[in-house]
Amino acid sequence: MAKKNKTTSNPTLPLSPGSFDSTKPPFLLPSQTWPTSHSTEATEAETISGRWKWLALAFIGFHLVAVFVEPFRFFSRSNVQVAPDAEFARNLIHPYSQFLFLDHGYFFFAPNPGPGHLIRILASPDPVPSIPDERRTTPLRVVKSLDGSNSKIIQLPDRNTHTPRLLYHRYFMLSEFYYGMFAPPELGEELRSNSEIEQNWKRDRGLYVELKDSLHQYGKRVSGLDFTRVDRVERELPNAESILKDKVSISDPRWQYVLPESFANNAGPSPQSPPLPTLPGRPNGNRPASTSRNASRPGDAPQLNHPGDRPQSQQSSGVDFTEGEIIPSPQR
Amino acid sequence: MNHLTSTDPKTRELMRTEQTNARFIQSLLVFFFQPSSAHTLAIIRCATGLMLAYVHCIWLLGSTDFFGPDAIISNELWRSLHESPSGNDFKWTYLSQTNSLLTAQIHEGIAIVSALGVAAGLFTRTSLIIAWFTTLMTTHRLTGYLFGLDQVVLMLSFYLMFAQSGRVASLDQWLANKLFSAKASKPDAGTKKAIKLFRTLSGWHGNTADPNALSWKNRAATRMMQIHVCIVYLFGGLGKLRGEMWWDGTAMWYSAAAYDYQSMDLTWIGYFPVLGALLSHMTVFWEVSYGAIVWPRWLRPWTLLTAVMVHGGIAIFMGMITFGMMMIIANLAFVSPELTRRIFQVFLRSPSPASSGTSLRSARDHR
Numbered sequence: 011m012a013k014k015n016k017t018t019s020n021p022t023l024p025l026s027p028g029s030f031d032s033t034k035p036p037f038l039l040p041s042q043t044w045p046t047s048h049s050t051e052a053t054e055a056e057t058i059s060g061r062w063k064w065l066a067l068a069f070i071g072f073h074l075v076a077v078f079v080e081p082f083r084f085f086s087r088s089n090v091q092v093a094p095d096a097e098f099a100r101n102l103i104h105p106y107s108q109f110l111f112l113d114h115g116y117f118f119f120a121p122n123p124g125p126g127h128l129i130r131i132l133a134s135p136d137p138v139p140s141i142p143d144e145r146r147t148t149p150l151r152v153v154k155s156l157d158g159s160n161s162k163i164i165q166l167p168d169r170n171t172h173t174p175r176l177l178y179h180r181y182f183m184l185s186e187f188y189y190g191m192f193a194p195p196e197l198g199e200e201l202r203s204n205s206e207i208e209q210n211w212k213r214d215r216g217l218y219v220e221l222k223d224s225l226h227q228y229g230k231r232v233s234g235l236d237f238t239r240v241d242r243v244e245r246e247l248p249n250a251e252s253i254l255k256d257k258v259s260i261s262d263p264r265w266q267y268v269l270p271e272s273f274a275n276n277a278g279p280s281p282q283s284p285p286l287p288t289l290p291g292r293p294n295g296n297r298p299a300s301t302s303r304n305a306s307r308p309g310d311a312p313q314l315n316h317p318g319d320r321p322q323s324q325q326s327s328g329v330d331f332t333e334g335e336i337i338p339s340p341q342r
Numbered sequence: 343m344n345h346l347t348s349t350d351p352k353t354r355e356l357m358r359t360e361q362t363n364a365r366f367i368q369s370l371l372v373f374f375f376q377p378s379s380a381h382t383l384a385i386i387r388c389a390t391g392l393m394l395a396y397v398h399c400i401w402l403l404g405s406t407d408f409f410g411p412d413a414i415i416s417n418e419l420w421r422s423l424h425e426s427p428s429g430n431d432f433k434w435t436y437l438s439q440t441n442s443l444l445t446a447q448i449h450e451g452i453a454i455v456s457a458l459g460v461a462a463g464l465f466t467r468t469s470l471i472i473a474w475f476t477t478l479m480t481t482h483r484l485t486g487y488l489f490g491l492d493q494v495v496l497m498l499s500f501y502l503m504f505a506q507s508g509r510v511a512s513l514d515q516w517l518a519n520k521l522f523s524a525k526a527s528k529p530d531a532g533t534k535k536a537i538k539l540f541r542t543l544s545g546w547h548g549n550t551a552d553p554n555a556l557s558w559k560n561r562a563a564t565r566m567m568q569i570h571v572c573i574v575y576l577f578g579g580l581g582k583l584r585g586e587m588w589w590d591g592t593a594m595w596y597s598a599a600a601y602d603y604q605s606m607d608l609t610w611i612g613y614f615p616v617l618g619a620l621l622s623h624m625t626v627f628w629e630v631s632y633g634a635i636v637w638p639r640w641l642r643p644w645t646l647l648t649a650v651m652v653h654g655g656i657a658i659f660m661g662m663i664t665f666g667m668m669m670i671i672a673n674l675a676f677v678s679p680e681l682t683r684r685i686f687q688v689f690l691r692s693p694s695p696a697s698s699g700t701s702l703r704s705a706r707d708h709r
Contacts, residue, residue, distance in 0.1 A: 054548040054555035055377045056506070063375060070374060070566060077570050081577035108432040111481055111496050116577040118490060121585030123593055126602030167602070175605065176400045176664050180487045182602060184414065187486035220419050228407070228414050247596045250612035260601040260609060 075099070076107040084115035126182070127189035128243040130268070131225060133233035134161040141241070145273060150243060150266035162233045188225070189242055193218045195272050242269040374565050377556035381682035382674055383502065383563065384463070384510035387470075389671040390498045391461025393664060394473050397495060398453040401480055405450065408484055410443030415486050417441060423485055435482035446483075452476055460499070463512020467503065467545025474499040494668040497570055505563035506545070510553045510686065514544045518551035554683065567675040572633035579629030588626045591619025597660065605661035625652060636676055649673040 058066060083100040086093035100107075107113050130150075132138050139156045141148055157163070166172075167181035193214035201207050222240050229238035246265045252258050258265075407414050415423070420438050424431045437446055453476035459469030477499065481492050508514035521540055524533045540546060548555050587593040595618050598608035611618045628635075628648050636645040650670055657666025 053550050053552040056547045056555070056557040056559065057377055058375050058558040063371060066562060067371070067374060070562060073566065074569055074573075077573050081573065085577065085580060104430065105432045109434065109478075110500065111433075111478060111493065114493055115581065116574050117581040118578045119593070119597060120578065120581030120588075121583075122587040123596040123600060126600055128602070174400070175661055176396070176491075177404055179489065179662065179664075180400065180404065180408075183487050183489050217419075217422055220422060221415070224414055224416060224419055228412075231412060245600075245602055247599050250595050250599075250609075250615070253599065253609050254612045260599050260604070265601075 072103070072106075076103040076110070076112055079103055080107050080113045081115050084117075123247070125247045126245045127185050128245065128266075129166040129185045129188055129225060130241040130243045131164040131166070131229035131233075132157055132161055132239045132241070133164060133229045133235040134158050134237045135235050136160065136237060138237045138239040140239070141268060141271075144271045146270050147244075148268045148270075150263050150268055153241065153268045154263075162235060164229050164232055188221060189244075189269075191218045191221060192242065192269075242271075243267065244269050374562050375558040376561050377558050378561045378564065379554050379556055379679045379683060380505060380507050380509040380560050381553075381679040381686055382677050383505050383507040383560055383679070384512065385682060386498060386567075386671055386674055387463065387466070387502050387505075387507040388461050388511060389667070390495060390502060391457050391459070391469075391473065393491075393495055393668055393671075394457035394460065394477055394499065395454050396664070397477070397491070398450045398457060398480070401484070402447060402450040402454070405443060405447050408487065409437065409446030411441050412443075415484075420483065420485060433482040433485070435479045437479055437483035449476060449479065453480065460502075463508045463510075463514050465543035466508030466512060466514050468543045470499060470503045474503055489662075489665065491662070491665040491668060494665070494672055498567065498668070498672060501563040501567045501570075504566075505560045506547055506555070506557040507560070507563075508544050508546065509555055509557075514540075514546060515551055515553055517544075518546060522549065522551050553686075560679070564675055564679075567672065568636075571672050571675060572636065575629045575632035579626055579632070582626045582629065588622050591615070591622050593622040593625075594618040600660075603660045603662070605663070606659045608659040624648075628652070642676060646673050646676055 079096065079099045083092065083096040086096035104113075130153075134157075136158060138161070139158070141153060142156075166185050167178045169178060172178035172181050191214070193211060195215065197208060197211050201211070225240045226238045229240065230236065244267050246267065248258065248260060248265055253260055401408055406412055417438050417440075424433055437449060440446075453473060456469045456472035456476065459465060460473050474496065477492075477496055481488060481496060517540055521533065521537050525537060547557060547559075582588040582593070585593070587596055595612055595615075598604075598611050598618075611621075628645070632645060632649075635641045650673070653666040653669040653673075655666075656669075657663040660666075
């Protein structure tokens with residue numbers, strides 16, 4: 011009804027944006043008002059007028075584009091490329107979005123819930139023993155059996171010492187960050203032939219080693235001991251059968267493994283590897299394919315342009331730099 | 343000649359197009375700038391302020407590990423992390439320029455005080471700017487320790503800076519009452535100066551202490567919050583669509599089985615696989631469609647109720663009470679300020695707005 015009135019019988023109706031009065035509803039006759047059932051009555055109303063409304067609208071538009079483009083660009087990546095349109099738009103607003111901390115992918119619990127990762131620092135007055143085979147995943151209980159009697163264990167995060175919960179969660183995020191930064195100590199010959207991959211690997215490896223050294227220093231400072239070893243521990247996600255039927259607690263240390271610092275070249279167990287413990291529901295005791303693939307953490311989100319934001323050359327290299335990272339890959 | 347009376351068909355067609363464009367633009371302007379009251383934003387402001395204070399208390403508590411010469415991520419490492427191959431990194435923070443632990447602790451102290459100012463609504467605009475900026479600086483410095491909570495509190499505090507949220511449930515309102523009544527009785531030079539200073543610090547608009555005052559800034563801030571939340575859920579949902587666990591219905595179980603997150607046992611959900619799968623699927627569909635179903639009035643309560651259940655579950659069971667709470671608070675942006683005002687009236691027994699003088703009839707708060 012109002013629409014009809016304004017277009018036919020009331021040519022003076024303020025249809026031009028320049029005559030916008032934000033205290034009045036649009037497309038109603040001057041004598042008409044908003045329904046009263048949902049209105050607020052007030053003594054004052056601050057309205058926007060003149061050029062300011064266009065400036066404000068332009069700013070809002072720009073800002074919301076920045077909010078949208080960052081996750082859009084993050085989604086628009088594959089092993090082959092980043093979608094050019096997303097990359098173009100993102101490059102335009104990147105200084106703004108990065109400074110305002112808008113550069114996220116919002117991958118909460120996505121693509122899949124993943125296992126937790128911890129940092130375990132072994133500190134000792136004597137030289138610390140090394141992991142039996144650093145190329146393979148080792149059950150935590152095997153690693154524990156090698157800890158000396160004089161040693162101290164510092165775990166990040168630690169439920170007992172890191173309270174309140176938010177402090178615990180900060181250290182938890184650090185351990186996930188450390189896990190995500192992992193870069194192997196060496197590249198295969200085939201990959202080394204690609205200079206870009208090699209260059210990226212060198213950078214990532216350098217950052218990983220730097221952070222690992224920092225954790226060594228942290229371990230020495232906190233423990234007051236001279237020798238440390240920093241391990242990446244993964245707590246596997248158990249299936250329902252193991253927990254409910256076999257009554258194995260999800261906190262059971264048997265779910266925990268020390269991750270390798272380098273990769274084995276073959277799939278079979280190395281002669282030096284200790285036998286893996288047998289878990290209920292897993293007769294051969296071998297670890298299944300990690301649930302960390304394509305997994306991320308709740309409440310967590312990628313922060314672009316840091317080492318978690320792997321260059322495409324690494325993703326296409328075949329090296330699993332991104333295990334547990336939030337970069338989805340259809341080839342996995 | 344009025345162009346609506348033109349007989350030329352081309353001219354009439356052109357006019358129709360112009361009118362359609364004008365109508366669209368006007369609708370857009372109304373959507374973003376229709377003045378509204380600050381009641382909902384006041385609740386968001388209080389909650390955000392308290393959470394910001396808590397976040398900075400935690401940074402302060404573990405400051406020796408986070409800042410200074412013994413920081414796990416030292417300034418040198420921080421610089422290496424942010425040394426982009428392309429040279430384009432804009433996460434600047436002055437906290438990465440100094441190794442002084444004391445400086446960082448003072449910074450955190452300022453952040454806590456300003457965040458409490460935000461919660462109390464004392465010099466609201468100034469407190470919000472300081473709280474947002476100090477939080478941003480801390481966030482940039484603490485790469486590696488961050489998660490969704492930091493994104494949400496920065497998002498909310500950023501939008502609140504533009505609003506008039508200090509109008510309601512604030513010390514600013516109390517101050518305004520004092521100052522404006524003093525001005526009315528004896529407008530001496532001191533009172534005028536005090537009012538000017540008060541306006542500058544609090545960002546106060548208008549000449550009364552009326553908590554029901556409307557402002558386009560409230561609407562604009564609310565709209566930005568709402569759209570931002572929709573984008574977060576859209577990509578959160580799309581991300582889940584890429585994972586097979588959200589489709590085969592095991593995502594809920596594996597979330598429950600993540601011990602490092604667990605704050606309350608949820609593994610009992612494994613006894614009810616149908617329920618687990620249903621919740622997994624509902625979460626995905628709800629997140630993906632959030633941006634569409636939260637706008638219609640009849641669907642909005644259900645959408646927000648689902649948000650409370652989802653984030654409440656994360657808060658209670660997944661050990662992220664801070665993140666869960668702030669996501670619920672962010673969802674409050676969709677609650678009409680009119681409804682919030684009524685709730686305020688019930689709880690605070692504030693006088694009816696009808697008795698507060700000349701009335702300006704406003705638009706509906708949420709169409």
